[in-house]
Amino acid sequence: MTQSPRARFGLMLRLELQESLRSRWFHFYALVAVGLMVLLIFTGVSESRVLGFTGLSRLLVTYIQITMAVLPLFIIVATARSMVGDREAGNLEYMLAFPVSLRTWFWGRFVARLVLILAPVLVALAIAAVFGAIKGHEIPWRHVSLYSGLTAALATCFLGLGFLLSAVSRSTEVALGASLMIWLVLVALLDLLLLSVLIKAQFVPEFVIGIALANPLQSFRTASMILFDPQLILLGPASYVILDTFGETGYVLWALSYPTLLGLAFAGLGYWRFTKSDLV
Amino acid sequence: MGMISINGLSKRFERRAVLDELTLSIEAGDRIALIGSNGAGKTTLFRCLLGHYRYQGAVEFDGAGAARRDVGMLSRIAFVPQLPPPLRMPVGELLSFAEKGAGADRTRMTEIAEAMGIDLDEIRRQPFYRLSGGQKQKVLVTVALARDVDLMIFDEPAANLDPAARAVFIDLLAARKSASMLIASHRLEEVAPLVNRVIEMDRGKVVLDDSVVDRLKAGVLSSCRIGLSEPHPTFAAALTDWGFETSNGTHFEGRIPAGDTLRFLGLISRYASLIDLLSLDTGKS
Numbered sequence: 001m002t003q004s005p006r007a008r009f010g011l012m013l014r015l016e017l018q019e020s021l022r023s024r025w026f027h028f029y030a031l032v033a034v035g036l037m038v039l040l041i042f043t044g045v046s047e048s049r050v051l052g053f054t055g056l057s058r059l060l061v062t063y064i065q066i067t068m069a070v071l072p073l074f075i076i077v078a079t080a081r082s083m084v085g086d087r088e089a090g091n092l093e094y095m096l097a098f099p100v101s102l103r104t105w106f107w108g109r110f111v112a113r114l115v116l117i118l119a120p121v122l123v124a125l126a127i128a129a130v131f132g133a134i135k136g137h138e139i140p141w142r143h144v145s146l147y148s149g150l151t152a153a154l155a156t157c158f159l160g161l162g163f164l165l166s167a168v169s170r171s172t173e174v175a176l177g178a179s180l181m182i183w184l185v186l187v188a189l190l191d192l193l194l195l196s197v198l199i200k201a202q203f204v205p206e207f208v209i210g211i212a213l214a215n216p217l218q219s220f221r222t223a224s225m226i227l228f229d230p231q232l233i234l235l236g237p238a239s240y241v242i243l244d245t246f247g248e249t250g251y252v253l254w255a256l257s258y259p260t261l262l263g264l265a266f267a268g269l270g271y272w273r274f275t276k277s278d279l280v
Numbered sequence: 281m282g283m284i285s286i287n288g289l290s291k292r293f294e295r296r297a298v299l300d301e302l303t304l305s306i307e308a309g310d311r312i313a314l315i316g317s318n319g320a321g322k323t324t325l326f327r328c329l330l331g332h333y334r335y336q337g338a339v340e341f342d343g344a345g346a347a348r349r350d351v352g353m354l355s356r357i358a359f360v361p362q363l364p365p366p367l368r369m370p371v372g373e374l375l376s377f378a379e380k381g382a383g384a385d386r387t388r389m390t391e392i393a394e395a396m397g398i399d400l401d402e403i404r405r406q407p408f409y410r411l412s413g414g415q416k417q418k419v420l421v422t423v424a425l426a427r428d429v430d431l432m433i434f435d436e437p438a439a440n441l442d443p444a445a446r447a448v449f450i451d452l453l454a455a456r457k458s459a460s461m462l463i464a465s466h467r468l469e470e471v472a473p474l475v476n477r478v479i480e481m482d483r484g485k486v487v488l489d490d491s492v493v494d495r496l497k498a499g500v501l502s503s504c505r506i507g508l509s510e511p512h513p514t515f516a517a518a519l520t521d522w523g524f525e526t527s528n529g530t531h532f533e534g535r536i537p538a539g540d541t542l543r544f545l546g547l548i549s550r551y552a553s554l555i556d557l558l559s560l561d562t563g564k565s
Contacts, residue, residue, distance in 0.1 A: 003381070011381050015373070022368055022407075090365040094420075097330050098382045099355035279349075280332045 008100060012108030020116045025078040032074070033120035034127065036066055041131050056132040057140055060147060063128070064224045067121065067151065068217060072158040073183050075117055079162025080175040083109075083274075088172060093280040102279075106271045110163060117155045122148060146252065150224055153259040157216045160263030164270035167277075186217045209241050216259040223255030283308045283430065283460060284329070289337035291324050291484075298324045299335070300484035306460060308430070311453075313471045313542075314464040316481035322464040323362065325481070326433050329462075330359060355382065358424035362435040362464075364408075364416035371411070371419055372404035378423045389426040395448050396422060413440040425452055432456070434463045438470055450474055469546030478542065500538040500562065506548070507531050507557030515551045522547075531557075538562060 003011075020026050040062055086092045096105065125144055132139045162179065169175035188194050189211055198208050212218045226248050242251060282305035291299040299321045306312065314322050327333045331349025338345060341353045367374060378384035393400045396418040403411060403419075411419065417440040424432060432453075438446045453461065453474050465471050468478070480488035506519065511529035519526070522544065524534030536544045541560070548555065 008381065011377065015369070015377055018373060019369060090361060090363055091367055093327070093332060094359070094361050094365040094367070096332060096349070097354065097357070097359035097361075098378070099351045100381055101351050102349060276334075278333045280327060 005101075005104065008104045009108055012100060012104050013112050016109045016112035017116065020113060025074070026116060029074045029078065029117070030120040030123075032070060033067075034124050036070075037063055037124035037127050041128070055135075055137040056128060057143065059128055059132075060125075060140070060143060061225075063124070064147065068154075068221055068224070069187070071117075071121070071151070071154060072186070072217060075155060075158040076162045076165070076179040076183055077176060079113060079159055080165040080169065080179040081172050083163070083166035084169050084172050084175045087280055090280075096279055102275050103271070106163075106274055110159065110267055114152075114155060114159055117159065118152055121151050121155075147224060149256050150220055150252075153256050153263075154216060154220045156263035157259035157266070158263065160266030160268075160270070164266040164273070167270035167274040186215055189215045190218055190221060205241060209245065212242055213254070213258075216262060219255040219258055223252050226251060282306050283310075283342060285338075285340040285343070286329075287338045287340070289325070289328060289335055289339065291321075291328060291333055291335045298484050299328065301337070302484060302486060304479070304486060304489075306431070306462065308460055310477055311461045311475045312463065312477045312479055313468055313475040314462055314479050314481065315466070315468050319483075320481040321484040322481055323435055324484075326359070326435055326462070326464070329433065330354070330357065356430040357433060358382075358427045358429045358431075358459075359433045360417075360420045360424045360435065360437050362439065364413065364420055364440070366409040368407055368409055370405050371400065371408055374408055374419070375400065375404070375423065378427070382423075382427055384423055384426040385428070386426075389422050392425050392452060393418065393422045395452060396445055397448070398422075414442055414445065417441055418445060421449060421452075425456065429459055432459050432461045432463075434461065436464055436466065438465070446470070468542065469549045472542030472546040475542065501535040502538050502541060503533075503535055503559075503561040504544075505531070505533050505557065505559045506555060508551075508554045509556045510554065512551065512554055515554060518547060 037059075040059055083092070086095075096102075125148060129139050129144060131137075161182065165175050165178050165182075169178060191212060198211070199205075212222070222242055226243070246254060284306040286302060286304040286306075289299050289302040289304075290297060298319075302321070302325065314325070316322055324333065328335045329339060331354070334348065341350075341356070369377075375384070375386075375389060379386055379389075390400055398415055398418050400422075403415065408416065408419065417437070421437060424434070438449055441449055450471070450473060453463075461475070463471050463475065476491065478488065478490045479486055504524075506524070508515070508530045516526065516529060516532070519532045519534065522534055522536060524532040526532045548558070
């Protein structure tokens with residue numbers, strides 16, 4: 001039996017896609033991601049005006065704010081427990097006895113999950129665009145495409161983190177606990193919360209900016225708001241400093257590349273740990 | 281040099297040695313019953329061979345040192361775990377994965393499944409985890425036997441099978457002449473008709489390595505005497521089939537080929553409560 005690595009990767013990818021499409025976490029996640037957009041449309045958010053936002057921009061801004069909180073939590077919790085759960089249940093013992101390399105197994109799962117995580121968000125954005133076209137709103141295509149890119153970057157980051165947690169945790173409880181803890185810390189370090197406190201307490205600005213830049217949630221939040229609010233009126237003090245330092249384009253590039261690379265680094269670390277430890 | 285050479289294999293969990301400097305050679309054509317109490321190290325040995333565990337020592341396949349979890353080596357090994365995994369995928373998807381990813385033969389899978397008493401078309405759409413324990417085990421056995429491999433590893437393979445399926449399973453394994461087998465079982469009598477070598481493990485070490493086939497080749501016969509507490513027609517008929525003779529229906533005498541000792545002991549273990557006297561003389565002492 002000879003099969004090219006590409007064919008094996010395709011096989012693994014298909015297996016994981018089918019497996020995830022059947023899983024409850026994906027059904028719930030897709031329902032929330034698409035349902036939120038539908039809910040926002042039906043509640044007439046696009047017709048209201050807040051701080052100058054109206055139409056599709058208003059709809060997308062609201063969706064972005066909710067996505068930022070929901071998407072990472074979903075990804076990290078669902079991913080962190082997946083491999084540990086498979087190990088505890090005995091699925092890994094059986095499936096890894098087949099002649100599939102660990103590289104194919106691990107990265108096939110990673111890519112399949114990334115595709116599945118992005119699909120509902122892209123569907124939601126497409127629904128928003130169709131709704132905007134029907135209503136005669138101007139569709140901010142640049143915003144929609146950049147927002148898609150930022151979502152993909154954020155998803156990659158938390159997916160990588162989830163895979164890392166899954167590889168290092170020996171039980172589902174530990175994986176879940178660690179993922180929730182990390183998510184809470186990152187939310188706490190948003191400029192709305194701890195960063196504002198740090199600036200008020202007159203911490204060194206470089207330290208505060210460093211934290212803001214290192215937090216992928218903050219990167220997403222700042223960059224996504226730059227698209228609609230170039231002066232960052234809605235955001236907290238850290239965003240002002242960041243905008244002054246980077247400029248709009250520079251910061252968007254950072255927000256696209258940094259979480260993506262960080263996620264891939266996390267996943268790479270998870271893969272290394274996975275291959276160097278007992279698999280079951 | 282055996283097909284698989286295991287040299288100084290050790291595996292520790294938090295300082296406790298589950299496999300302790302284990303050295304073993306598995307030849308092509310070996311059909312090994314791996315016995316031992318819980319915690320003896322049988323499953324750990326399997327997991328080391330399959331690359332699931334990191335370990336100290338060396339495992340060589342056909343004289344070449346294999347990297348841990350070498351895909352080429354895994355393509356030559358089929359495995360059935362002790363407990364069927366709760367896979368959510370439909371049975372059809374598992375079979376398709378086994379076919380495309382591990383070279384399982386579709387026609388052979390259908391034939392084996394039929395022999396085991398399951399209709400693959402009927403359960404193809406059912407999630408694997410929703411099958412009964414016996415059905416799951418039959419599907420896993422089907423997948424393993426449909427692969428063209430050199431070594432089959434079975435961890436308590438018949439634990440969930442009903443007696444009829446167990447008999448078919450043993451027959452299927454017996455008919456599979458081309459592959460070596462490593463079968464862990466708590467019940468030696470169950471696999472006795474199948475194996476030509478018995479390895480007993482205790483606390484991570486091999487404490488018995490008995491090659492039945494050598495003595496069989498030598499044509500050695502063992503004298504056997506059995507005394508029953510009361511006449512038992514079924515048991516008497518079974519003993520008569522083995523060539524035993526009796527004068528009063530309770531005392532039997534006969535000779536069995538040494539190579540069939542395990543199979544014979546498997547038979548008489550079913551009537552253990554009737555047996556008052558048992559002597560088996562190999563003529564060695």
